[in-house]
C-alpha cells in the first residue's frame with residue numbers, strides 16, 4: 418500500500434492503550450529515546466515494564482547503542498530498576514560480533530581495529546575475535562610530525578566503527594590507513610548509522626555522523642549492522658521465534674526503529690520521547706509509516722491504574 422495512504426493511528430486514551438496491548442504478546446523495545454535518555458529513565462517506564470511483565474508480555478531490548486556489552490547492559494538495566502538478562506538484549510555490538518564470526522567466518526589470524534567503546538571490544542572477545550584500537554588510542558594527540566608513526570598493519574581484517582566519545586584524528590588516520598590498503602581488503606563495518614541520538618537536554622551526533630569523515634575520505638560505503646538493517650533483524654529472528662502478528666516494535670526514530678519493524682513485517686509503535694516527530698510521521702511524503710503513535714511508552718502505566 419502506498420505510504421501516502423497508510424495513516425498512523427494515534428493512541429491517546431486509556432481504552433486505546435488497553436486495546437493496543439491486547440493485540441500483542443512480544444514488544445521489541447528501543448532503548449535510547451524510549452526507555453531513557455542516557456541514564457535518565459523516562460516517566461512511567463518502570464511502572465509500565467512491571468505492568469506488562471505482570472500481564473505475561475515478553476519484552477526484548479533492541480538497541481543500536483554499541484557502547485556496552487550485553488553483560489554491562491544488564492548491569493545498566495538493573496541499576497535503573499529494570500530486570501533483564503543477556504538473552505533479552507540485542508545490541509548493535511552483539512550483532513556485529515555475531516556477523517563477523519558466523520557470516521563472514523572472520524579469519525582466526527586477523528584482528529579488528531575498533532573505533533568505539535568497550536561494548537564492541539567485549540562482544541568481539543566473546544566470539545573469540547581479538548581487537549585493537551578503542552581506548553588504546555584515547556587522548557593520543559597527534560602532531561604534524563606524527564604521520565610517519567602510523568604504519569600499515571597486515572593483521573587488521575576489519576575496521577569496526579561505533580559510538581566513540583573519544584574519537585580523534587589518530588583513530589581516523591589509522592582506520593583510513595588500514596581500509597585504504599587495497600591488498601589488505603579489510604571489511605569496513607559500522608555498528609549502526611544513527612545520525613543523532615537523544616540525551617536529557619537535547620540530541621547529539623550519533624555513530625552515523627561520527628563515521629562520515631571515513632566514508633568521505635575513502636569514498637566507500639560501510640556495511641551497517643544495526644536497525645533498520647538486515648543483520649540485526651536476522652540476529653533477532655535467529656534467537657526469537659515469536660509470532661510476527663503478535664509482535665510490535667517500539668521506537669522513537671522513523672529511519673531506524675520503525676523502518677526495522679517495517680522490514681521485519683511486524684507492527685510498529687512510534688513514541689514522541691526521542692528524535693522523530695508526529696509531523697514527520699504524518700507527512701504524506703514520509704515513506705516510513707508507523708502503525709501507531711503515542712506520546713510515551715510510559716503512558717501504558719495508566720492502564721494499570723484505570
Ligand SMILES: O=C(O)[C@H](O)[C@H](O)COP(=O)(O)O
Pocket residue numbers: 447448449450479480481482483579580609611612613614622623624625
Ligand atoms: O550510536 C548511537 O548513535 C546511539 O547510541 C544510538 O542512536 C542509540 O541507539 P538506540 O538505543 O536508540 O537504538
